[in-house]
């Protein structure tokens with residue numbers, strides 16, 4: 001069975017995307033499939049910008065951050081004309097299977113494309129946000145936690161030296177996975193995540209109570225609040241002002257930003273990426289299409305694409321319990 005397979009990376013790049021591409025290249029080579037790489041996400045599909053991917057590309061690839069295929073957010077792909085053009089290009093290039101490594105937006109696009117193109121579509125979850133239902137983790141998530149953790153560790157050093165309050169903004173789009181796990185692993189003092197955010201008024205009272213209770217017990221010590229992006233009105237500036245209103249001054253804000261998307265993938269991301277890349281290629285030519293490959297309890301699974309964004313993935317309950325006991329509700333405030 002000879003097949004022409006195309007692969008692309010789309011949306012926010014994530015450490016481990018290259019490890020996934022590497023696994024796909026080797027698996028295709030073994031199966032005798034031709035593998036093409038579309039560059040710049042869906043832009044490449046619209047511009048017919050592809051390159052052959054062979055074993056020449058795999059050396060030293062597993063440890064590289066970013067994506068050798070580059071990534072993009074592509075407005076044109078959201079329009080029907082764009083989707084029609086992409087489907088035509090896939091037919092012209094005689095592609096049998098398209099593999100999309102990306103987040104939920106990329107999967108929405110892939111599902112729309114499937115209405116206009118009858119080839120096989122397989123999604124692989126790649127995003128630091130981990131906000132995709134149907135898989136325990138997404139490629140890049142573990143490395144991003146590690147980066148957030150080591151950054152917060154560094155913030156802690158200076159926070160301790162000055163006995164200051166620091167606010168650290170962590171990415172995650174509209175999900176709190178990265179913030180919660182970064183905060184827990186770095187022993188932060190408080191974490192603000194969208195999943196439990198009611199209002200700035202309610203949350204500021206809780207933060208102030210924790211700071212005051214901690215200081216009453218220990219004297220002037222550092223206090224680190226990790227804040228998921230897109231939650232606090234006006235971000236860290238808004239939170240700094242809210243603290244000042246409660247007479248808590250000398251606060252320093254730190255936004256970790258795109259640093260969290262970079263770096264060599266940690267072992268867990270390499271393993272996830274490698275397993276999912278190989279598993280996706282094992283499905284080429286089968287009946288399954290319009291699915292994401294993922295991992296649940298360390299076993300590869302397939303999930304219909306719409307399920308990946310229609311369902312909301314919950315935070316791990318044990319981690320939430322730990323968050324309450326060790327951070328947000330650590331000190332009782334009477």
Ligand SMILES: Nc1ncnc2c1ncn2[C@@H]1O[C@H](COP(=O)(O)OP(=O)(O)OP(=O)(O)O)[C@@H](O)[C@H]1O
Pocket residue numbers: 010011012013042072073074075076077078079102103104105106107108109110112126127128129173
């Ligand atoms: N509803 C949609 N219809 C068609 N295409 C879409 C749709 N939503 C997103 N896309 C395409 O997928 C691309 C990537 O989506 P998006 O920017 O949301 O990132 P993502 O895949 O969710 O990854 P991440 O969350 O890590 O940034 C978009 O730029 C667009 O080209």
Ligand SMILES: O=P(O)(O)OC[C@H]1O[C@](O)(CO)[C@@H](O)[C@@H]1O
Pocket residue numbers: 012103127128129171172173229261
């Ligand atoms: O790279 P951009 O377009 O600034 O997007 C940033 C967004 O992408 C992500 O890094 C990945 O989805 C989010 O955490 C963040 O909100």
